[in-house]
Amino acid sequence: MKKIALIFPGQGAQKVGMGKDFYDTFPVSRIIYDQAGCWLDMDVCSLCFEENNKLDITRYTQIGLLTTEIAMLKAVEEMGIVPVVTAGLSLGEYAALTAAGKMSEEDAIRIIDKRGQYMQEAVPTGGSMAAILGLNLKIIQKICMETTGIVEIANDNCPGQTVISGETEAVVRVCEAMKAAGAKRVAVLKVSGPFHSSLLKEAGDRLAPELEKVQWIDSPIPYVSNTIGELIREKERIAPLLVRQVSESVRWQQDMKVMTAMGVETFVEIGPGKTLSGFAKRIDRKLSCISIETVKDLEKMEALLC
Known part of the structure:
Protein backbone atom coordinates (compact mmCIF):
# COMPACT_ATOMS: atom_id res chain seq x y z
CA MET A 1 0.00 0.00 0.00
CA VAL A 123 -15.94 36.90 19.58
CA PRO A 124 -15.52 40.65 20.15
CA THR A 125 -17.64 43.29 18.46
CA GLY A 126 -15.96 44.42 15.27
CA GLY A 127 -13.76 41.47 14.36
CA SER A 128 -13.31 40.11 10.83
CA MET A 129 -11.12 38.08 8.47
CA ALA A 130 -9.99 38.48 4.87
CA ALA A 131 -8.27 36.33 2.26
CA ILE A 132 -5.29 37.80 0.42
CA LEU A 133 -4.47 36.25 -2.95
CA GLY A 134 -1.31 36.64 -4.97
CA LEU A 135 0.92 38.40 -2.46
CA ASN A 136 4.09 37.18 -0.73
CA LEU A 137 3.64 36.14 2.89
CA LYS A 138 6.52 38.32 4.10
CA ILE A 139 4.95 41.39 2.51
CA ILE A 140 1.63 40.58 4.18
CA GLN A 141 3.36 40.15 7.55
CA LYS A 142 5.16 43.48 7.15
CA ILE A 143 1.94 45.35 6.29
CA CYS A 144 0.12 43.79 9.26
CA MET A 145 2.91 44.80 11.64
CA GLU A 146 2.92 48.37 10.34
CA THR A 147 -0.86 48.81 10.63
CA THR A 148 -2.47 50.43 13.67
CA GLY A 149 -4.71 48.01 15.55
CA ILE A 150 -4.77 44.22 15.88
CA VAL A 151 -4.48 42.33 12.60
CA GLU A 152 -2.56 39.08 12.26
CA ILE A 153 -1.89 36.14 9.93
CA ALA A 154 -4.62 33.56 10.60
CA ASN A 155 -3.83 30.99 7.90
CA ASP A 156 -0.87 30.34 5.64
CA ASN A 157 -2.78 27.99 3.34
CA CYS A 158 -0.61 27.70 0.24
CA PRO A 159 1.52 29.85 -2.05
CA GLY A 160 -0.47 32.94 -2.96
CA GLN A 161 -3.27 32.41 -0.43
CA THR A 162 -3.10 33.89 3.07
CA VAL A 163 -5.88 34.75 5.52
CA ILE A 164 -5.66 37.67 7.95
CA SER A 165 -7.74 38.18 11.09
CA GLY A 166 -8.29 40.95 13.63
CA GLU A 167 -10.16 44.13 14.43
CA THR A 168 -12.44 45.14 11.56
CA GLU A 169 -11.03 48.63 11.07
CA ALA A 170 -7.48 47.30 11.07
CA VAL A 171 -8.41 44.53 8.62
CA VAL A 172 -9.97 47.13 6.28
CA ARG A 173 -6.79 49.24 6.40
CA VAL A 174 -4.62 46.21 5.71
CA CYS A 175 -6.81 45.15 2.79
CA GLU A 176 -6.38 48.56 1.15
CA ALA A 177 -2.62 48.36 1.70
CA MET A 178 -2.57 44.85 0.20
CA LYS A 179 -4.29 46.09 -2.95
CA ALA A 180 -1.77 48.90 -3.24
CA ALA A 181 1.06 46.40 -2.77
CA GLY A 182 -0.16 44.35 -5.75
CA ALA A 183 -2.45 41.66 -4.34
CA LYS A 184 -4.43 39.95 -7.12
CA ARG A 185 -7.53 39.79 -4.97
CA VAL A 186 -8.61 40.77 -1.47
CA ALA A 187 -11.84 39.25 -0.13
CA VAL A 188 -13.46 39.86 3.25
CA LEU A 189 -14.72 36.49 4.52
CA LYS A 190 -18.25 35.77 5.73
CA VAL A 191 -17.31 34.60 9.21
CA SER A 192 -18.66 35.48 12.63
CA GLY A 193 -15.38 36.56 14.20
CA PRO A 194 -11.59 37.09 13.99
CA PHE A 195 -10.61 33.43 14.38
CA HIS A 196 -6.99 32.36 14.84
CA SER A 197 -6.03 35.78 16.17
CA SER A 198 -5.01 36.93 19.64
Whole structure:
Protein backbone atom coordinates (compact mmCIF):
# COMPACT_ATOMS: atom_id res chain seq x y z
CA MET A 1 0.00 0.00 0.00
CA LYS A 2 1.17 3.53 -0.73
CA LYS A 3 2.16 5.91 2.05
CA ILE A 4 -1.10 7.72 2.79
CA ALA A 5 -1.85 10.88 4.77
CA LEU A 6 -5.41 11.53 5.90
CA ILE A 7 -6.29 15.23 5.99
CA PHE A 8 -9.45 16.97 7.18
CA PRO A 9 -10.92 20.40 6.29
CA GLY A 10 -12.02 23.11 8.69
CA GLN A 11 -14.84 25.58 9.14
CA GLY A 12 -16.21 26.84 5.84
CA ALA A 13 -16.43 23.39 4.25
CA GLN A 14 -19.82 22.64 5.83
CA LYS A 15 -22.96 22.26 3.74
CA VAL A 16 -26.47 20.93 4.22
CA GLY A 17 -26.72 17.21 3.50
CA MET A 18 -23.08 16.46 4.22
CA GLY A 19 -22.55 12.83 5.13
CA LYS A 20 -26.15 11.74 4.54
CA ASP A 21 -25.16 9.02 2.05
CA PHE A 22 -22.59 7.68 4.53
CA TYR A 23 -25.28 7.60 7.24
CA ASP A 24 -27.59 5.67 4.91
CA THR A 25 -24.89 3.26 3.66
CA PHE A 26 -22.52 2.40 6.50
CA PRO A 27 -23.55 1.26 9.99
CA VAL A 28 -20.21 2.53 11.40
CA SER A 29 -20.98 6.01 10.07
CA ARG A 30 -24.57 5.92 11.31
CA ILE A 31 -23.36 5.03 14.80
CA ILE A 32 -21.16 8.14 14.95
CA TYR A 33 -24.03 10.49 14.07
CA ASP A 34 -26.39 8.77 16.50
CA GLN A 35 -23.84 8.68 19.31
CA ALA A 36 -22.91 12.33 18.77
CA GLY A 37 -26.57 13.20 19.25
CA CYS A 38 -26.63 11.27 22.53
CA TRP A 39 -23.33 12.68 23.81
CA LEU A 40 -24.44 16.26 23.17
CA ASP A 41 -28.20 15.82 23.71
CA MET A 42 -28.74 17.34 20.27
CA ASP A 43 -30.28 16.29 16.95
CA VAL A 44 -27.00 16.14 15.04
CA CYS A 45 -28.60 14.36 12.08
CA SER A 46 -31.06 17.20 11.49
CA LEU A 47 -28.24 19.72 11.91
CA CYS A 48 -26.21 18.07 9.13
CA PHE A 49 -28.87 16.71 6.79
CA GLU A 50 -31.77 19.22 6.81
CA GLU A 51 -32.05 22.90 5.91
CA ASN A 52 -31.64 24.95 9.10
CA ASN A 53 -30.35 28.26 10.40
CA LYS A 54 -27.74 26.75 12.74
CA LEU A 55 -25.19 25.09 10.50
CA ASP A 56 -23.32 28.35 9.81
CA ILE A 57 -23.22 29.37 13.49
CA THR A 58 -19.73 28.60 14.80
CA ARG A 59 -20.70 26.27 17.63
CA TYR A 60 -22.99 24.16 15.46
CA THR A 61 -20.71 24.31 12.43
CA GLN A 62 -17.96 22.69 14.43
CA ILE A 63 -20.21 19.95 15.82
CA GLY A 64 -21.71 19.10 12.43
CA LEU A 65 -18.49 19.19 10.47
CA LEU A 66 -16.42 17.16 12.93
CA THR A 67 -19.15 14.54 13.32
CA THR A 68 -19.34 14.22 9.54
CA GLU A 69 -15.57 13.90 9.13
CA ILE A 70 -15.34 11.20 11.78
CA ALA A 71 -18.34 9.35 10.32
CA MET A 72 -16.67 9.36 6.89
CA LEU A 73 -13.36 8.35 8.46
CA LYS A 74 -14.93 5.21 9.98
CA ALA A 75 -16.04 4.08 6.52
CA VAL A 76 -12.55 4.69 5.13
CA GLU A 77 -11.00 2.72 8.00
CA GLU A 78 -13.31 -0.21 7.24
CA MET A 79 -11.65 -0.44 3.83
CA GLY A 80 -8.32 -1.17 5.50
CA ILE A 81 -6.74 2.24 4.92
CA VAL A 82 -4.01 2.96 7.49
CA PRO A 83 -2.26 6.35 7.28
CA VAL A 84 1.38 7.04 8.08
CA VAL A 85 0.40 10.52 9.30
CA THR A 86 -2.70 12.72 9.72
CA ALA A 87 -3.43 16.45 9.77
CA GLY A 88 -6.45 18.74 9.80
CA LEU A 89 -7.11 22.43 9.20
CA SER A 90 -8.22 24.13 12.43
CA LEU A 91 -11.20 22.09 13.75
CA GLY A 92 -10.15 19.38 11.29
CA GLU A 93 -7.17 18.75 13.57
CA TYR A 94 -9.57 17.01 15.99
CA ALA A 95 -10.60 14.57 13.26
CA ALA A 96 -6.89 14.06 12.52
CA LEU A 97 -6.28 13.21 16.18
CA THR A 98 -9.01 10.55 16.14
CA ALA A 99 -7.65 9.18 12.84
CA ALA A 100 -4.20 8.94 14.43
CA GLY A 101 -5.71 7.05 17.38
CA LYS A 102 -4.75 9.74 19.89
CA MET A 103 -8.25 10.57 21.17
CA SER A 104 -11.63 8.85 21.16
CA GLU A 105 -14.51 9.93 18.97
CA GLU A 106 -16.52 10.83 22.07
CA ASP A 107 -13.78 13.05 23.51
CA ALA A 108 -13.28 14.77 20.16
CA ILE A 109 -16.96 15.57 19.68
CA ARG A 110 -17.48 16.67 23.29
CA ILE A 111 -14.44 18.96 23.12
CA ILE A 112 -15.37 20.46 19.75
CA ASP A 113 -18.76 21.42 21.23
CA LYS A 114 -16.98 23.35 23.99
CA ARG A 115 -14.46 24.82 21.54
CA GLY A 116 -17.17 26.13 19.25
CA GLN A 117 -19.16 27.52 22.17
CA TYR A 118 -16.17 29.30 23.70
CA MET A 119 -15.05 30.70 20.35
CA GLN A 120 -18.54 32.01 19.66
CA GLU A 121 -18.79 33.62 23.09
CA ALA A 122 -15.32 35.16 22.90
CA VAL A 123 -15.94 36.90 19.58
CA PRO A 124 -15.52 40.65 20.15
CA THR A 125 -17.64 43.29 18.46
CA GLY A 126 -15.96 44.42 15.27
CA GLY A 127 -13.76 41.47 14.36
CA SER A 128 -13.31 40.11 10.83
CA MET A 129 -11.12 38.08 8.47
CA ALA A 130 -9.99 38.48 4.87
CA ALA A 131 -8.27 36.33 2.26
CA ILE A 132 -5.29 37.80 0.42
CA LEU A 133 -4.47 36.25 -2.95
CA GLY A 134 -1.31 36.64 -4.97
CA LEU A 135 0.92 38.40 -2.46
CA ASN A 136 4.09 37.18 -0.73
CA LEU A 137 3.64 36.14 2.89
CA LYS A 138 6.52 38.32 4.10
CA ILE A 139 4.95 41.39 2.51
CA ILE A 140 1.63 40.58 4.18
CA GLN A 141 3.36 40.15 7.55
CA LYS A 142 5.16 43.48 7.15
CA ILE A 143 1.94 45.35 6.29
CA CYS A 144 0.12 43.79 9.26
CA MET A 145 2.91 44.80 11.64
CA GLU A 146 2.92 48.37 10.34
CA THR A 147 -0.86 48.81 10.63
CA THR A 148 -2.47 50.43 13.67
CA GLY A 149 -4.71 48.01 15.55
CA ILE A 150 -4.77 44.22 15.88
CA VAL A 151 -4.48 42.33 12.60
CA GLU A 152 -2.56 39.08 12.26
CA ILE A 153 -1.89 36.14 9.93
CA ALA A 154 -4.62 33.56 10.60
CA ASN A 155 -3.83 30.99 7.90
CA ASP A 156 -0.87 30.34 5.64
CA ASN A 157 -2.78 27.99 3.34
CA CYS A 158 -0.61 27.70 0.24
CA PRO A 159 1.52 29.85 -2.05
CA GLY A 160 -0.47 32.94 -2.96
CA GLN A 161 -3.27 32.41 -0.43
CA THR A 162 -3.10 33.89 3.07
CA VAL A 163 -5.88 34.75 5.52
CA ILE A 164 -5.66 37.67 7.95
CA SER A 165 -7.74 38.18 11.09
CA GLY A 166 -8.29 40.95 13.63
CA GLU A 167 -10.16 44.13 14.43
CA THR A 168 -12.44 45.14 11.56
CA GLU A 169 -11.03 48.63 11.07
CA ALA A 170 -7.48 47.30 11.07
CA VAL A 171 -8.41 44.53 8.62
CA VAL A 172 -9.97 47.13 6.28
CA ARG A 173 -6.79 49.24 6.40
CA VAL A 174 -4.62 46.21 5.71
CA CYS A 175 -6.81 45.15 2.79
CA GLU A 176 -6.38 48.56 1.15
CA ALA A 177 -2.62 48.36 1.70
CA MET A 178 -2.57 44.85 0.20
CA LYS A 179 -4.29 46.09 -2.95
CA ALA A 180 -1.77 48.90 -3.24
CA ALA A 181 1.06 46.40 -2.77
CA GLY A 182 -0.16 44.35 -5.75
CA ALA A 183 -2.45 41.66 -4.34
CA LYS A 184 -4.43 39.95 -7.12
CA ARG A 185 -7.53 39.79 -4.97
CA VAL A 186 -8.61 40.77 -1.47
CA ALA A 187 -11.84 39.25 -0.13
CA VAL A 188 -13.46 39.86 3.25
CA LEU A 189 -14.72 36.49 4.52
CA LYS A 190 -18.25 35.77 5.73
CA VAL A 191 -17.31 34.60 9.21
CA SER A 192 -18.66 35.48 12.63
CA GLY A 193 -15.38 36.56 14.20
CA PRO A 194 -11.59 37.09 13.99
CA PHE A 195 -10.61 33.43 14.38
CA HIS A 196 -6.99 32.36 14.84
CA SER A 197 -6.03 35.78 16.17
CA SER A 198 -5.01 36.93 19.64
CA LEU A 199 -8.54 38.32 20.08
CA LEU A 200 -9.66 34.69 20.67
CA LYS A 201 -7.11 33.94 23.41
CA GLU A 202 -9.86 33.87 26.05
CA ALA A 203 -11.54 30.99 24.22
CA GLY A 204 -8.33 28.96 24.26
CA ASP A 205 -7.85 29.67 27.96
CA ARG A 206 -11.38 28.43 28.70
CA LEU A 207 -10.77 25.31 26.63
CA ALA A 208 -7.62 24.35 28.55
CA PRO A 209 -9.33 22.72 31.57
CA GLU A 210 -11.65 20.78 29.24
CA LEU A 211 -8.65 19.38 27.36
CA GLU A 212 -7.15 18.26 30.67
CA LYS A 213 -10.12 15.90 31.08
CA VAL A 214 -9.40 14.08 27.80
CA GLN A 215 -7.99 10.56 27.97
CA TRP A 216 -5.14 11.00 25.50
CA ILE A 217 -3.98 7.74 23.91
CA ASP A 218 -0.51 6.52 22.95
CA SER A 219 -0.48 5.51 19.29
CA PRO A 220 2.18 4.88 16.64
CA ILE A 221 0.67 7.27 14.07
CA PRO A 222 1.85 10.90 14.33
CA TYR A 223 -0.16 13.97 13.40
CA VAL A 224 1.03 17.40 12.31
CA SER A 225 0.23 20.38 14.54
CA ASN A 226 -1.31 23.48 12.93
CA THR A 227 0.32 25.67 15.56
CA ILE A 228 3.97 24.75 15.09
CA GLY A 229 3.94 22.83 11.80
CA GLU A 230 5.72 19.82 13.30
CA LEU A 231 5.08 16.10 13.70
CA ILE A 232 3.62 15.29 17.12
CA ARG A 233 4.01 11.78 18.51
CA GLU A 234 3.88 12.30 22.29
CA LYS A 235 0.40 12.59 23.79
CA GLU A 236 1.66 15.01 26.47
CA ARG A 237 2.24 17.69 23.84
CA ILE A 238 -1.24 17.66 22.34
CA ALA A 239 -3.41 19.62 24.80
CA PRO A 240 -1.12 22.67 25.14
CA LEU A 241 -0.89 22.96 21.35
CA LEU A 242 -4.68 22.76 20.96
CA VAL A 243 -5.07 25.58 23.49
CA ARG A 244 -2.72 27.73 21.42
CA GLN A 245 -4.35 26.67 18.15
CA VAL A 246 -7.53 28.65 18.92
CA SER A 247 -5.75 32.01 18.82
CA GLU A 248 -2.61 31.34 16.77
CA SER A 249 -1.95 31.04 13.06
CA VAL A 250 -2.67 27.83 11.14
CA ARG A 251 0.54 26.84 9.34
CA TRP A 252 -1.08 24.59 6.76
CA GLN A 253 1.54 25.06 4.06
CA GLN A 254 4.20 23.97 6.56
CA ASP A 255 2.05 21.00 7.62
CA MET A 256 1.92 19.81 4.01
CA LYS A 257 5.67 20.17 3.57
CA VAL A 258 6.29 18.10 6.71
CA MET A 259 4.11 15.28 5.39
CA THR A 260 5.69 15.41 1.94
CA ALA A 261 9.13 15.16 3.54
CA MET A 262 7.95 11.93 5.24
CA GLY A 263 7.49 10.40 1.81
CA VAL A 264 3.69 10.60 1.68
CA GLU A 265 2.59 9.45 -1.77
CA THR A 266 -1.15 10.22 -1.59
CA PHE A 267 -3.15 12.75 0.41
CA VAL A 268 -6.72 11.68 1.15
CA GLU A 269 -9.01 14.59 2.09
CA ILE A 270 -12.00 13.40 4.12
CA GLY A 271 -14.95 15.77 4.44
CA PRO A 272 -17.12 18.13 2.39
CA GLY A 273 -15.50 19.93 -0.53
CA LYS A 274 -12.03 19.81 -2.07
CA THR A 275 -10.40 22.80 -0.35
CA LEU A 276 -7.33 21.02 0.99
CA SER A 277 -6.76 19.14 -2.26
CA GLY A 278 -6.76 22.52 -3.99
CA PHE A 279 -4.19 23.87 -1.55
CA ALA A 280 -2.02 20.78 -2.10
CA LYS A 281 -1.93 21.29 -5.85
CA ARG A 282 -0.87 24.91 -5.37
CA ILE A 283 1.91 23.79 -3.03
CA ASP A 284 3.13 21.13 -5.49
CA ARG A 285 1.22 20.23 -8.66
CA LYS A 286 2.78 16.76 -8.63
CA LEU A 287 1.15 15.78 -5.34
CA SER A 288 -1.42 12.98 -5.57
CA CYS A 289 -4.72 13.91 -3.87
CA ILE A 290 -8.05 12.14 -3.41
CA SER A 291 -11.17 13.83 -2.03
CA ILE A 292 -13.70 11.69 -0.13
CA GLU A 293 -16.95 13.65 0.03
CA THR A 294 -19.52 11.06 -1.06
CA VAL A 295 -19.87 7.28 -0.86
CA LYS A 296 -19.16 7.09 -4.59
CA ASP A 297 -15.77 8.72 -3.94
CA LEU A 298 -14.73 5.62 -2.00
CA GLU A 299 -14.20 3.86 -5.31
CA LYS A 300 -11.05 5.97 -5.66
CA MET A 301 -9.64 4.29 -2.58
CA GLU A 302 -9.47 0.85 -4.16
CA ALA A 303 -6.27 1.68 -6.05
CA LEU A 304 -4.58 2.55 -2.76
CA LEU A 305 -5.15 -0.97 -1.49
CA CYS A 306 -3.12 -2.53 -4.30
